[in-house]
Amino acid sequence: MGNQLARLGERGGQRGWFLPRPDGPRLFSLPQDARLKWSPDGSAVAYFQSGQPDKGLFIGDAQHQKQYSVDGRITGFVWSPDCRLIYAMVWHKEGLTSLLRINRETATIETLAKDLDTHPWLSDLSISGDGKRLYVALASPAAPIAEKRHDPDADRDMDIYEIELATGVRRVVVQALGDDFAPCVANGFLYWTHNDIHDSVVVIPSSGGTARVMVDRVEIPYWSPDGKQIAFTYGQWRFADWALNLDAGVVAVDSQARCISKMMPIVTGYHEDFTPAWSPDGKWIAFHSHRSLTPVSSYEAVGSSDDIYLRRVSGGPSDEIRLTDFGWEVGVASWSPDSRRLVFDSYDRGGPEGVSKPWIVTIEPSTGKPMRVERLPLPDPIKRAHWESWSPNGDEIAFAERTEGKGCILWVVSTDGKRAEKLIEYTRSTEGGLDWTPDGKTIVYGALAGERMQIFAIPRSGGLPKQLTNDPANLMHPQVSPDGRWIACTRMSQSKEIWRLKF
Numbered sequence: 411m412g413n414q415l416a417r418l419g420e421r422g423g424q425r426g427w428f429l430p431r432p433d434g435p436r437l438f439s440l441p442q443d444a445r446l447k448w449s450p451d452g453s454a455v456a457y458f459q460s461g462q463p464d465k466g467l468f469i470g471d472a473q474h475q476k477q478y479s480v481d482g483r484i485t486g487f488v489w490s491p492d493c494r495l496i497y498a499m500v501w502h503k504e505g506l507t508s509l510l511r512i513n514r515e516t517a518t519i520e521t522l523a524k525d526l527d528t529h530p531w532l533s534d535l536s537i538s539g540d541g542k543r544l545y546v547a548l549a550s551p552a553a554p555i556a557e558k559r560h561d562p563d564a565d566r567d568m569d570i571y572e573i574e575l576a577t578g579v580r581r582v583v584v585q586a587l588g589d590d591f592a593p594c595v596a597n598g599f600l601y602w603t604h605n606d607i608h609d610s611v612v613v614i615p616s617s618g619g620t621a622r623v624m625v626d627r628v629e630i631p632y633w634s635p636d637g638k639q640i641a642f643t644y645g646q647w648r649f650a651d652w653a654l655n656l657d658a659g660v661v662a663v664d665s666q667a668r669c670i671s672k673m674m675p676i677v678t679g680y681h682e683d684f685t686p687a688w689s690p691d692g693k694w695i696a697f698h699s700h701r702s703l704t705p706v707s708s709y710e711a712v713g714s715s716d717d718i719y720l721r722r723v724s725g726g727p728s729d730e731i732r733l734t735d736f737g738w739e740v741g742v743a744s745w746s747p748d749s750r751r752l753v754f755d756s757y758d759r760g761g762p763e764g765v766s767k768p769w770i771v772t773i774e775p776s777t778g779k780p781m782r783v784e785r786l787p788l789p790d791p792i793k794r795a796h797w798e799s800w801s802p803n804g805d806e807i808a809f810a811e812r813t814e815g816k817g818c819i820l821w822v823v824s825t826d827g828k829r830a831e832k833l834i835e836y837t838r839s840t841e842g843g844l845d846w847t848p849d850g851k852t853i854v855y856g857a858l859a860g861e862r863m864q865i866f867a868i869p870r871s872g873g874l875p876k877q878l879t880n881d882p883a884n885l886m887h888p889q890v891s892p893d894g895r896w897i898a899c900t901r902m903s904q905s906k907e908i909w910r911l912k913f
Contacts, residue, residue, distance in 0.1 A: 416428065454471055454493065455471065456468065466480045469514060483501050485530070485531060490541045497535065508523060527549045527550045542575055547568040547569070547589075554566075556707070557705050559706075560680050562644055562645030567589050569582050569584055589649045591603055598912060598913055600911045603907070603909075609628060610623050610900075611624045616896060618877075621879060621899075623901070624898065625642060631898035635689075639660050640660065641688075644656070644657060658685050659676055679727060680703070684697055690748075690749050693749065696718060698754070700716055701730075716737040717735060720773065734771065737759070741796055741798070744807075750772060753807055755769070768807070788830070792811055792823075795810070797809060801850050802847075806825065807824075808821065819836075831872075838858055842863060842887070843886055843887035851871075853868055865897060
């Protein structure tokens with residue numbers, strides 16, 4: 411707002427956007443979820459609502475704004491230097507983004523492009539000082555190829571492009587490994603955010619120690635029952651195709667937990683596929699998938715599932731059995747020792763987000779068909795459950811309950827849900843995961859140690875936890891080898907930096 415700041419916050423029991431006034435900040439009538447930008451001269455404001463981006467763009471002064479409806483959802487916009495025009499990005503369900511030009515004086519909307527390949531949720535853009543060029547983050551210079559969105563190896567990280575408004579010509583100006591996005595032109599420089607996420611599966615001795623890389627650029631490990639293979643999820647976290655490109659692979663490992671083979675795909679298909687869990691008898695793999703029959707354009711696209719699937723180890727995609735049909739943000743699966751039951755967590759479809767409950771599926775052991783699907787009851791005061799793990803003796807299930815903020819509680823419950831024991835409260839910055847040692851005497855889990863996730867162990871009987879790692883990156887999702895000698899886990903490092911380029 412000119413050379414002053416509008417603030418989103420809470421003051422005197424009021425919450426929302428506050429404007430500066432001589433007598434102090436004053437609340438004004440904009441939605442709390444408004445993503446707003448003031449015109450360069452501070453005389454007008456434009457915004458869209460992050461919770462309802464399909465309502466279009468609102469433009470006006472501080473008190474009254476006019477709604478400009480669009481076909482799709484607004485993901486970003488920028489004012490022209492002369493304050494007459496607004497350029498807006500609009501994402502459509504078929505996976506393409508349009509570039510619109512809105513003229514405040516004539517109240518008209520003009521489509522400048524219909525085939526931009528960019529992020530489906532937020533697409534910040536900027537404009538040159540003379541108003542002749544836009545700067546946007548794109549995954550490719552043309553319309554996306556639907557199948558490429560699901561290809562783990564496709565070169566589809568975000569780069570910064572320049573668009574000539576007079577001709578529509580697109581030219582890449584920033585191209586680097588990792589996602590480059592949120593361009594901003596100021597004082598003769600182009601600024602942007604550079605993000606790079608590096609995952610690997612590492613292994614440590616079960617007594618603790620230094621992490622050693624087993625497989626690079628993968629995450630979420632799971633051992634085969636004989637300890638001779640490790641499965642994992644592969645495919646980078648690309649902003650433009652978030653989770654669509656994730657598949658599951660497997661490598662052979664030796665007795666020293668060293669990789670001795672090339673990676674082989676084990677679960678592939680359109681949309682997200684997570685690491686499969688082998689049944690203890692070695693006959694089945696169970697996995698969470700957003701399986702879709704045809705390529706989809708985004709994570710939440712219609713036509714994809716969110717459930718637990720089953721397949722024979724010796725089978726292929728045509729042998730998949732869908733065990734559930736109600737899932738929403740389903741977690742990983744864990745087998746009972748008798749290879750007849752699976753436990754996993756899921757939201758209630760259409761229910762409150764973030765409230766995940768555990769379910770148990772009982773299968774017919776010869777065919778794999780689901781015989782019974784039932785919710786595991788949770789005694790008070792437990793409200794939710796994540797990342798369940800069945801005990802080696804089959805009598806208990808361990809899981810983590812998210813609490814306020816970064817809080818988490820490690821629980822152990824009986825398989826009928828009637829008895830629960832709290833082992834420890836801890837903090838986490840993301841899903842830490844957990845697992846039992848083969849003797850059932852210890853549970854390992856991922857939790858915060860300072861600012862980083864590390865691996866801890868706690869006796870099943872209770873007591874003080876032991877920190878097993880002190881790694882410079884984040885460690886999580888521990889899985890203990892069948893012989894109890896090793897712990898495989900995800901190692902994740904992320905760099906997010908502001909870069910700039912002088913014009």
